[in-house]
Every structure is written in structure tokens, then in C-alpha cells.
Amino acid sequence: MQINFAVCDIHESLLLQGKKVTITFRDRTTEEQEDAFPCQDPHCHRYYSPWRGYFRAEVGEFPDFGVPSKKPQCRHNSEPVYMFLMRKDGVLAWACPECTVTQRFTL
């Protein structure tokens, strides 16, 4: 499924921005960069990327990637691809950005 259907997992009616941004995180010892799609709400700190799933990040802080094994995922070449949320026939569903697999959304 195309990523431009993805919504924020907190603002379920807001699409993510269509363009990836590069976020730089630092803690005392490491510096890391992630490419991810931000929420359209400038005050929202949620991001999505196919290799991280949804996560929270704030400038100057190390991101909170949550528990990866608990995030809905699809496997491609034995690597997990994290699914995004979209509206399908009016209800929320998880969708894989790499194929057509979808999963029902449950809390």
C-alpha cells in the first residue's frame, strides 16, 4: 500500500506529511539519524518509518521507539517491515508499505 495513505497513530484523521525528513538524535555517546514521515500537525511528535514503525521523537532527545515486536509488521526477505495505519472503507487498518497485506486494527 502506498505510504501517502498513512495517518498519524495519534491523530487518526490526519495524514502524515508526504515527504520524509531526516531527524538527528543525540545522547551523550551516540548520534543517529533516521528518515521518517512526520505527522502534519507541527505540534505532534509522532513519526512513522517502514523500518521503525510509529515512534515518538523530540528535538534534543533520544527517540522512543517503543517495543518493536509489538508493532504490526510484515516480513520481506526475513526483515520486518512495520505497517502503517490507514482508513480502509471508513475504518482504521494496518497496511504494509511494501505489499498489499492489511490487518484489522484492534486496540
Ligand SMILES: [Zn+2]
Ligand atoms: Zn499526529
Ligand SMILES: [Zn+2]
Ligand atoms: Zn508486506
